[in-house]
Amino acid sequence: MPTTDLAFIEYALYKNDDNSFIKHIQADLTANEDGSYSTSLQDGIKPGTYKVCFIAHGIKAAAFDESTGMVTFPNVGDTFWGNDELEVTAEEKDKTVTVALARAIAGIEFKATDAVPSNVYQFTIGSSGLYNTLSILDGTVGNGTIEIPYSYLFKSEDYAEDQRTSHLIYTLAPGNGAASIGNMSIAAKEEGGVIVRQKQINDIPIYRNKITRYSGTLYTPNITDSQFVISIDKSWGGYEEKELDIL
Numbered sequence: 491m492p493t494t495d496l497a498f499i500e501y502a503l504y505k506n507d508d509n510s511f512i513k514h515i516q517a518d519l520t521a522n523e524d525g526s527y528s529t530s531l532q533d534g535i536k537p538g539t540y541k542v543c544f545i546a547h548g549i550k551a552a553a554f555d556e557s558t559g560m561v562t563f564p565n566v567g568d569t570f571w572g573n574d575e576l577e578v579t580a581e582e583k584d585k586t587v588t589v590a591l592a593r594a595i596a597g598i599e600f601k602a603t604d605a606v607p608s609n610v611y612q613f614t615i616g617s618s619g620l621y622n623t624l625s626i627l628d629g630t631v632g633n634g635t636i637e638i639p640y641s642y643l644f645k646s647e648d649y650a651e652d653q654r655t656s657h658l659i660y661t662l663a664p665g666n667g668a669a670s671i672g673n674m675s676i677a678a679k680e681e682g683g684v685i686v687r688q689k690q691i692n693d694i695p696i697y698r699n700k701i702t703r704y705s706g707t708l709y710t711p712n713i714t715d716s717q718f719v720i721s722i723d724k725s726w727g728g729y730e731e732k733e734l735d736i737l
Contacts, residue, residue: 495521496568497548499529500561502626506539506575509627514554519546537580543573543626546591559627565638566622566660569594571629594624594631596663597701598694600676601656602708606648610709611681613657615640618672620661631662631669663698670695678709686711 496519503512517531527546545561547569553562563569572591600615619635640659648655657676663669670693677688687709695702 495548496527496546496570498546498550498552499531500545500547500552500554500626501531501533502543502554502559503533503535504541504543504559504627506541509541511556511559512540514556514626516552516554535576535578537578540576540578541573541627542576542587542589544571544589544591545594545624545626546570554626559625560623560632561626562634563622563624563662564636566595566620566662568660569624569662571624571626573627573629593699594629594662594665595660596669596696596698597658597660598671598674598696599656599658599701599703600708601703601705602654603705604707604710605651605653606644606655606709607686607711608649609680610678610686611644612679613642613644613655613708614677614679615657615659615674617659617674620659620671621664621669622662624662629665631664658701661696663696665698676708688712 499517499519501515501517504510505512513533515531515533517529519527519529521527543559547563548567549563549565551564554560555562570591571594572589574587574589576587578585616639617637620638621631621634622636622638623632623634624630625632638659640657642657644655647653661671673690673692674694675688675690678686680686687707691704
């Protein structure tokens, strides 16, 4: 399954009894050779019972709102969320807490079954809006959406006859899977922007931690199925009268 790199971890601490906000920290994530991630994130916590909440992602410009606990992303990449209850006692000096994070996004993929024609230069995807807000407290997705245009310029290797390219975009997704994107438009274009092929898809279902894949012709110029109706008028158009010369 395709993924994108993670680079940041959002950490938020809340009181467990009333979910009142205490603090938020954004820290860097470091990718290890074995595929795991590490961070230098540490926090000194007074005795009490808390909720510790995390979002791992790769978008530096993500913004955290202390009043709502929502993280807003200007772009959406691979994103993971998780929380846990933490109890700290006065006797404890050091404590290691393991929190499991689960993917909070869905993928939408357009997979080509045709080769890229030599005149096709670019493939674009537009949408009515992708979900881009996520609660760090409970992992719910906000109602807000944002237009995130996708544009892919074909590389020389994409034009090989046996090559089949695909295009994947991400959106945050509600945990219950009962969500959809209103509409998306896809287009294959020549270098000057002339559209070679285009299509609109409506009501795209999305599911957290799953990819909705559409397979089919993406680049070959649209062909209109034409039917010819032949009408033959068998009646004669009358006579042209001529007199024969008398010899």
